[in-house]
Amino acid sequence: MLVEKDIVILGGGIAGLWLLNRLRSLGFTAVLLEKSTLGNGQTMASQGMIHGGLKYALAGALTGASEAIAGMPAHWLRCLQGQGEVDLRGVQLLSDSYYMWPRSNMRSRLTAFLGSKLVSSKTTEVSAEAVPEFFKGHLQGPLYRLHDIVLDVPSLLHTLGEHCRPHIYRSACKIDHDATGNIRTLVLDNGSRLKASIYLCTAGAGNEELLHTLQPPALAMQKRPLQMVVVKHRQPYPLYVHCLADQFSSTPELTITTHPCQDGSFAWYLGGGLAEAGALVDGPTQIRRARAKLAELFPWCNFADAHFHSFHIDRAEALQADGKRPDRDSVLHSGNVLYCWPTKLTLAPALANTVIEKINELGIRAGSGNDAPISDLQYPGVTRPVWDTL
Numbered sequence: 001m002l003v004e005k006d007i008v009i010l011g012g013g014i015a016g017l018w019l020l021n022r023l024r025s026l027g028f029t030a031v032l033l034e035k036s037t038l039g040n041g042q043t044m045a046s047q048g049m050i051h052g053g054l055k056y057a058l059a060g061a062l063t064g065a066s067e068a069i070a071g072m073p074a075h076w077l078r079c080l081q082g083q084g085e086v087d088l089r090g091v092q093l094l095s096d097s098y099y100m101w102p103r104s105n106m107r108s109r110l111t112a113f114l115g116s117k118l119v120s121s122k123t124t125e126v127s128a129e130a131v132p133e134f135f136k137g138h139l140q141g142p143l144y145r146l147h148d149i150v151l152d153v154p155s156l157l158h159t160l161g162e163h164c165r166p167h168i169y170r171s172a173c174k175i176d177h178d179a180t181g182n183i184r185t186l187v188l189d190n191g192s193r194l195k196a197s198i199y200l201c202t203a204g205a206g207n208e209e210l211l212h213t214l215q216p217p218a219l220a221m222q223k224r225p226l227q228m229v230v231v232k233h234r235q236p237y238p239l240y241v242h243c244l245a246d247q248f249s250s251t252p253e254l255t256i257t258t259h260p261c262q263d264g265s266f267a268w269y270l271g272g273g274l275a276e277a278g279a280l281v282d283g284p285t286q287i288r289r290a291r292a293k294l295a296e297l298f299p300w301c302n303f304a305d306a307h308f309h310s311f312h313i314d315r316a317e318a319l320q321a322d323g324k325r326p327d328r329d330s331v332l333h334s335g336n337v338l339y340c341w342p343t344k345l346t347l348a349p350a351l352a353n354t355v356i357e358k359i360n361e362l363g364i365r366a367g368s369g370n371d372a373p374i375s376d377l378q379y380p381g382v383t384r385p386v387w388d389t390l
Helices: 014-025 064-069 072-080 106-117 153-163 204-214 273-277 283-297 345-361
Strands: 002-010 030-034 093-095 098-102 123-125 144-146 149-151 168-170 173-177 183-188 193-201 221-233 241-244 254-260 266-271 307-318 330-334 337-341
Touching (some): 014 337, 093 254, 221 273, 273 283, 283 307, 307 330
Parallel strands (some): 002 030, 030 168, 098 241
Antiparallel strands (some): 183 193, 330 337
16 A cells, blocks of 8 residues: 655654754645654763753854844743743743853863853852852852753653654664655555655654665765763752763763653753763773762762763764764755754754755655555654663
8 A cells, every 4th residue: 555645754853853843834734754763862861951052162152053042041931831832831840940060170160151141041159049049158259140940851752742743753764765865665563565756854863864775976984983872870859960070061071961760760861071082991990980970079978879870872963074963953855755853952943944944945745645544554653761760
């Protein structure tokens, strides 16, 4: 059986789900295919930060990345209030602000100051009365409050998925394509063939397999590896902070978010420079580094009974000539396929705008496909966060 749609999205992370919500609101008969579970991979590995780019200006210079991302917290907040392009009411807000903590030396303080003056998002030094409970009695030097937010990624995926549940399917697919990289049809697990006017590849690192399968000329992606660390503990206060070291860098030495676990404990999720520098070491080495860094930064905390876990994850992006992170979202076009990477969770709305502009340029109009559900395929469900699988 042949099923025809306007648009097929391959990959059920934040990019694919945001696009599906936007495209269906515009009247397109769009469906999403996910071979595993929603968010499995880079999205669920995200720390959930929706930031305005200040950390990209910490080296003391305004960059393309900091400019592209500056308006994102306000954009997401409108959606969380039900007033934006995608209704995110029901998504759990873990924190309505983020903190930046320079180490107690003049150079890092200057780094924070320069960064705060070079981006449009507001940054304020925290008064002694407003210092978060975690730092009270222990803070040396300034603490800055950023007008950034932190979302619970599982609830974000659940919300986006439920909006379009009848149009999201779990299925691997075999790709029938021509020699130029155009997709003719997709053969689904139920044996039916799926045809669309255009196909959007939003599978993150999985886009590499699609690129190799279709072999489009001159298109490529890059992967930048991380080794993230999860610390499950019973610390009484949540922590959302960039810890800045004594060097000018766009990557904080440690970035911490706090996530509630199903067993009643909390997980600190450690990224930043620790995750980047640990990409090529083994797990035990990375955990030793994490323990040492936490003991150095927070000597008043006891992690003797905490459970540490590390895992590797790749950030997937469009290939850059210098191998560095792209300044913004990326869309590559070949035939009837668009390869899409948001670069950061924060930029998922920007990616959707870029894709919609490209679809309009290509003359693809809504409503030509059949919007009937595809039979005998199940909803994939949302993947569990790593701190609930330990």
